Amino acid sequence: MFSKTFSAFCSVVLLYLSHPLSAAPLTAAAVEWPPYQIYDGQEVRGIVSDMLAEISHRTGLAIHSEPTPMKRMLSDFRDGRTVIDPVSNPAWRSSDQTVSCYTLPYMQTQDVILVRKGSRLHVSSAADLHGKKLGCELGYAYADGFDEAFRQQLISREDVTTGGVKANLMRLSSGRVDGIIVNRLASDYWIRETGMNPDDFEVAYTFTGYSELFIRLHTSQQALLPVFNQALTELKNEGVIDRLIQKYTR
Numbered sequence: 001m002f003s004k005t006f007s008a009f010c011s012v013v014l015l016y017l018s019h020p021l022s023a024a025p026l027t028a029a030a031v032e033w034p035p036y037q038i039y040d041g042q043e044v045r046g047i048v049s050d051m052l053a054e055i056s057h058r059t060g061l062a063i064h065s066e067p068t069p070m071k072r073m074l075s076d077f078r079d080g081r082t083v084i085d086p087v088s089n090p091a092w093r094s095s096d097q098t099v100s101c102y103t104l105p106y107m108q109t110q111d112v113i114l115v116r117k118g119s120r121l122h123v124s125s126a127a128d129l130h131g132k133k134l135g136c137e138l139g140y141a142y143a144d145g146f147d148e149a150f151r152q153q154l155i156s157r158e159d160v161t162t163g164g165v166k167a168n169l170m171r172l173s174s175g176r177v178d179g180i181i182v183n184r185l186a187s188d189y190w191i192r193e194t195g196m197n198p199d200d201f202e203v204a205y206t207f208t209g210y211s212e213l214f215i216r217l218h219t220s221q222q223a224l225l226p227v228f229n230q231a232l233t234e235l236k237n238e239g240v241i242d243r244l245i246q247k248y249t250r
Contacts (some may be wrong), residue, residue, distance in 0.1 A: 025062040026221065028052055028084035029073040034165075035189035035248035036087050036213075039067040047185075048086050048213075049243045051106070051207035054240060055231045061224070080218055088216035099219050103228045107241055111142070113205040114187055115179040116172060123205035130154045135168040135180035142181055143209050160207075166190045172201070179204060188249035 030037045030044040038046040044065040056063040063084065068076065076082040078099055085093070087099075093100055113134070123129060126145040131154075134146075138159040141147055147234045150157040157178050160167040168180040169190055180187075184203075191198050215228055235241050 003204045004122055025064045026084055027082045028063050028086050029068045029082045030065040031070050033087060035185055045210065050244050051241060052086055054235060058231050059227050070229055079216060080220055083218040083221050085216035088214050089211050089215040093216060096242040101112045101217050101219055101222045101225060103215040103225060104232055105214050106232045106236060107213050109213060110212045111205045111208040112184045113179045114182055114201050117200050118201050119203045121179060124194050132178040133158050137164055137170050144207055166194060169230055185249055
């Protein structure tokens with residue numbers, strides 16, 4: 001068993017060392033999405049950005065995180081100027097299949113409906129929120145019958161155009177909406193960052209679906225997939241990713 005494991009490890013190392021671009025810096029897109037990727041004007045940080053730094057340390061790969069808006073990232077990736085899209089999912093990038101390859105998934109994301117503590121809103125389906133106001137983010141679609149309820153105006157969809165999760169939390173805290181649909185880790189991050197009391201809120205509903213996050217590599221870097229997968233497996237097994245999540249949300 002040991003010899004097989006050692007042999008597999010050596011194969012990954014040799015593949016990495018023999019790769020013609022292994023010494024060149026790999027440009028990773030840092031698209032703003034706290035707490036996964038955060039850019040404060042000086043440095044890139046966040047759960048995923050810190051994870052990439054750990055991968056770089058463990059593998060010797062030079063990875064440069066470049067702050068970039070989503071539209072430019074998509075264009076740069078297609079052209080090969082950006083070769084790492086670290087917060088990705090094949091379903092989100094279906095139009096770019098020919099230039100994309102994916103690592104193993106490294107974590108999951110899930111949306112919830114957050115309400116004020118003591119609001120007595122217990123939600124088992126969209127029908128339980130008929131006549132209520134829900135804070136949402138412009139351009140996002142929501143499953144479990146909520147989009148249909150919005151279309152039929154059974155639930156009032158109150159979109160924010162700027163400020164995202166932070167703005168929605170402020171609206172919820174002040175009672176301007178009855179609840180907000182939000183990524184769970186994003187709400188934990190912004191509650192902490194704004195100094196709000198997490199005990200003032202509670203989850204009324206957890207959406208049935210979830211999204212797995214992958215690192216998307218440009219196909220020009222496909223030979224590095226085993227290197228990334230080995231590093232991600234180690235980080236997950238050692239609890240490093242869980243500790244990074246707690247670093248930004250607790």
